[in-house]
Amino acid sequence: MNHISMDAVRAAEARAWSTPLADLAPADPQLFKDNAHWAYFERLRKEDPIHFTRDSEFGPYWSITKYKDIMAVDTNHKVFSSLSTLGGIAIRDQRADFPLPMFIAMDPPIHDAQRKVVSPIVAPGNLAILEHTIRERAQTILDGLPRGEAFDWVDRVSIELTTQMLATLFDFPFHDRRKLTRWSDVATSVAGPGGVVETEEQRQAELRECAGYFMTLWNQRVNAPPTTDLISMLAHGESTRNMTPQEFLGNLILLIVGGNDTTRNSLTGGLYAFSKFPAQYQKLRANHDLLDSTVPEIIRWQTPLAHMRRTAVSDIELGGKHIKAGDKVIMWYVSGNRDEEVIENPNELVVDRARPRQHLSFGFGVHRCVGNRLAEMQLRIVWEEILKRDLDIEVLEEPERVMSTFVRGYTSMPVRIRN
Amino acid sequence: MPKVTFIEHNGTAHTVEAANGESLMRAAVDNNVPGIDGDCGGECACATCHVYVEADWWEKVGGRTETEETMLSFAAATKDNSRLCCQIMMSDALDGIVVHTPDGQH
Numbered sequence: 169m170n171h172i173s174m175d176a177v178r179a180a181e182a183r184a185w186s187t188p189l190a191d192l193a194p195a196d197p198q199l200f201k202d203n204a205h206w207a208y209f210e211r212l213r214k215e216d217p218i219h220f221t222r223d224s225e226f227g228p229y230w231s232i233t234k235y236k237d238i239m240a241v242d243t244n245h246k247v248f249s250s251l252s253t254l255g256g257i258a259i260r261d262q263r264a265d266f267p268l269p270m271f272i273a274m275d276p277p278i279h280d281a282q283r284k285v286v287s288p289i290v291a292p293g294n295l296a297i298l299e300h301t302i303r304e305r306a307q308t309i310l311d312g313l314p315r316g317e318a319f320d321w322v323d324r325v326s327i328e329l330t331t332q333m334l335a336t337l338f339d340f341p342f343h344d345r346r347k348l349t350r351w352s353d354v355a356t357s358v359a360g361p362g363g364v365v366e367t368e369e370q371r372q373a374e375l376r377e378c379a380g381y382f383m384t385l386w387n388q389r390v391n392a393p394p395t396t397d398l399i400s401m402l403a404h405g406e407s408t409r410n411m412t413p414q415e416f417l418g419n420l421i422l423l424i425v426g427g428n429d430t431t432r433n434s435l436t437g438g439l440y441a442f443s444k445f446p447a448q449y450q451k452l453r454a455n456h457d458l459l460d461s462t463v464p465e466i467i468r469w470q471t472p473l474a475h476m477r478r479t480a481v482s483d484i485e486l487g488g489k490h491i492k493a494g495d496k497v498i499m500w501y502v503s504g505n506r507d508e509e510v511i512e513n514p515n516e517l518v519v520d521r522a523r524p525r526q527h528l529s530f531g532f533g534v535h536r537c538v539g540n541r542l543a544e545m546q547l548r549i550v551w552e553e554i555l556k557r558d559l560d561i562e563v564l565e566e567p568e569r570v571m572s573t574f575v576r577g578y579t580s581m582p583v584r585i586r587n
Numbered sequence: 588m589p590k591v592t593f594i595e596h597n598g599t600a601h602t603v604e605a606a607n608g609e610s611l612m613r614a615a616v617d618n619n620v621p622g623i624d625g626d627c628g629g630e631c632a633c634a635t636c637h638v639y640v641e642a643d644w645w646e647k648v649g650g651r652t653e654t655e656e657t658m659l660s661f662a663a664a665t666k667d668n669s670r671l672c673c674q675i676m677m678s679d680a681l682d683g684i685v686v687h688t689p690d691g692q693h
Binding site: 239242243276280283291292293296523525526530532533534538540541 | 627628633658660693
């Protein structure tokens with residue numbers, strides 16, 4: 169780790185324990201960029217597991233930090249709404265001037281109807297059909313990597329692989345596939361100098377370009393017989409074929425971000441975790457059957473989305489705290505997945521945990537990640553192919569992280585294959 | 588102890604014991620029965636313990652709750668005899684129950 173980020177972590181840890189509890193505000197993007205948020209949540213889990221922050225750049229919000237409390241909020245969609253018009257599913261309120269309605273940010277019953285259209289394409293039966301293509305593409309990517317010299321794992325493997333998968337799912341023109349990566353980054357970005365986009369105008373212009381591109385694909389598919397790709401399914405689905413252009417764009421962004429960022433960062437996070445816990449990798453190397461438990465463990469350890477947000481629509485008491493209608497409630501998955509009461513040695517990656525599937529990364533209840541099996545399959549295939557080749561991959565430097573309280577991601581991680 | 592038999596999609600049967608009051612999901616997971624994931628640990632919040640209940644047992648297992656109905660509606664390949672087996676608690680009346688697992692949990 170370089171000196172600057174090590175200092176940032178130490179300073180943040182000191183602040184986490186010295187700040188008066190009432191002023192503790194974990195939703196600070198810089199903390200996440202510096203990977204320095206852990207101590208904040210450790211303290212909250214110990215001292216104030218359901219914590220209210222009065223003032224922040226995101227306004228006032230509740231932090232839910234323990235596994236069981238997060239489960240209680242996630243499974244109570246009648247009180248804790250995901251509705252975009254109330255602010256949506258992330259701590260930063262969805263913009264009212266450029267609404268992007270998507271089923272993740274809807275409540276039942278409309279949510280249920282739209283989700284059911286998308287769900288079959290990522291169900292086990294359909295995934296079995298995709299597995300062969302995904303494996304071939306993973307093999308090609310791995311076999312094309314340089315040996316003995318430094319390269320960026322994020323760009324060459326994580327982004328490339330997840331983008332190819334997404335292009336496959338959408339039946340998206342393959343040569344244009346990096347547009348999907350760009351749109352995913354733009355959609356989750358906050359406009360600002362030095363950011364993914366400089367201005368909000370630029371952000372909206374790029375998302376309109378995305379909408380236009382997909383509208384062309386939609387028009388092609390809607391006039392053709394139904395096929396098994398996602399756009400065709402949306403164009404022909406009873407609950408989705410009459411979507412407004414905003415709804416279409418919103419649901420596309422959901423699928424692009426959902427199918428891109430999360431898997432991408434778990435692919436990087438897994439390799440990074442093994443560099444921290446090399447004995448665990450040796451255990452897996454000696455027994456490939458442990459991949460069944462390793463894959464969910466990587467997803468827990470990484471927690472690619474740090475939080476999901478809800479808005480209370482009625483007053484409710486939770487753990488002795490009074491949450492009022494209209495309050496913003498943040499379920500910190502990144503904290504619940506480190507809850508010592510539920511997960512033993514939670515900070516460590518352990519490839520043979522007894523119950524590795526019990527983690528919060530996919531959420532629970534009606535909004536549970538629809539693509540969870542696809543994500544697991546992609547990770548499993550990549551690690552199967554790495555193990556088959558017995559690649560000895562060295563992480564050369566600490567990765568660069570994303571400046572976000574939502575996406576826990578990596579922008580680059582230099583590595584070298586030693587053999 | 589009462590017994591439950593899980594029959595995998597490929598026909599392989601696994602008979603395991605389950606204490607009265609314990610869910611069939613818990614019995615499956617604790618005995619490493621393939622085809623039952625139980626990701627949420629029995630909160631009726633993930634639909635990864637989906638089973639098909641054999642006709643002889645359907646009446647005895649009771650009905651679905653509203654939450655189970657909703658979660659099942661997002662699962663793949665559901666049928667009239669689909670249940671989430673974290674919501675089926677073992678009892679003497681269910682001793683010998685037979686359920687089938689789908690080709691995958693989603």
